[in-house]
Amino acid sequence: MKANDETSIKEAVGLPETPTLPEYHRFSPWRVLAITTNTLIELAWQKVFYVLLIFALVLIGSSVFMTRFTFQQEFQILKDVSLGAMSIFTSVLAIVATARLIPQDMEDRTLYTILAKPVPRYEYVLGKLLGVLLLLAISIAVMAILFTAILYFREQSLLDETWRQMRSGPPGQVDDALNAIRAAGLNNDIFIGVAVIFLKASLLAALTLLVSTFATTNIFTIVVMVFVYFIAHLQPIAREYWLQQPHVGLITRGFLALITLIFPDLQAFNLIDDIVAGVAIPMAIFTKTVLLGIFYVAIYTLAAIFVFYGKEL
């Protein structure tokens, strides 16, 4: 029977049209976006986020009161403290915010409501991770804007002051003095530092998500992640020892190999000390660091999705 005949028979006997279900997509960016937005709003309501953010902003702002130092010292401390505060804040936030995502959703029963709908588990995990990454990006942008503004206005006021004091001097000396202030002030490498801080926080978020997929409580996840944080900073030492000391015992070698292969190399993301010191970061190193960071995030997210698929809810 043709489709047209079937329609005409249905019309003749007065049957209603068969309701058609909306087309189901195996992957929908809109569903992921909905979970991302929801996660972001949920996290933004948490008090811990504001406490940490205010603490970081106060720390950055307090660097202004360094007037008893010379301008080089002042800029050095301002950059170190501000970038350090950003690094601490984003790392802590990445771990604390991500650790509570899945346990909290299970406790609130939100997880069951979402997964009862045609939402694949990988979309749920992806949406949750992107929500945290968005929160981290917003926080780091707020801190970077404050830090850049403080540094820029301080640099400008020093340039004006120096110009006023030295304008009658020889032009060469005035240029040297102004260039010294500019060299110590704001430069493009600082933004490379901010990008690397974000990348490190993203990596920690992905790793925390992986741990939280098999952890039973968020406290357990946070404690594990604190240890992971320190071990991952020691990973390059373990790696070099494993690869360069062939005479150590089998158990030691196996242990070192496990640390090297499972944990990320967080030292690769510690570029801010050198950026503040004025060491130029070659673009090749920055690009490789970004690629390595993306690789880590992708692998840990995939592993988190895999484990989450087997999780009994």
Next chain:
Amino acid sequence: MTRVLIALATLIVFGVLKLPAERSLAQEHRESRLADVDLNLNLREQIGQIGFVAVLSGFRGMLADFLFIQAHAAWERTEWGRVLFLFQQVTALQPHVPLFWDMAAWHMAWNASAAAMNDPSQPRLALRMKAQREYFAIGRDFLERGIKNNPDNPKLYESLARLYREKYNDHARASEFFRKAADCPGAPIYDKRFSAYELSYCEGWEPQAYIQLRRLYDEGEKERLPTLIVRLKYLETKLNVPKEQRIPEH
């Protein structure tokens, strides 16, 4: 549990894949002198366990600043031993910040040395002078190590030149280091001039100093500064330069 073990095995497989990338990046870091800090037991003893953990966690710069502020406070209290101890830690943590080397050298060679020379608790002049020279040497050592870690920074060469000029009265070495400063990228224009001034004070180097100063003078009005003219006139007299070749009276 099986899934966790499979995930772990997958991470190990990917770990093998990431290994060459990690090693290559670490090698490039070393070549670019990034994270160029020797994390040895000596540093561990200097900064304590918590400090060492902070360094390993990526807060080396913040810790160095904290110690630098402590050193500043110790300087205000004129605790020279503590200033030295703290600056040794600061420079070990941040060897690529020329400012820290420079400040350490300045505190030792200028402030601590002056305090040692005027130490009321030491009545013997010979011992006060000995202590003063020891502080000069510590200051010089800071600058030499700073230069080793930051070979392209003109500021440290300048400071070493000043140290030789003002503390050792060694104009030949002062001239040498001002010249090295002038050769650095982005060096201030006065370094070349200062090198020539210092050379003009060295016995036996007057002809070379005259050539350098005359070359600067010929560059134009901007180089014809009072000190340059005074030194040039002194050398013209000393070297018996013919009148027609001398610079005009200013």
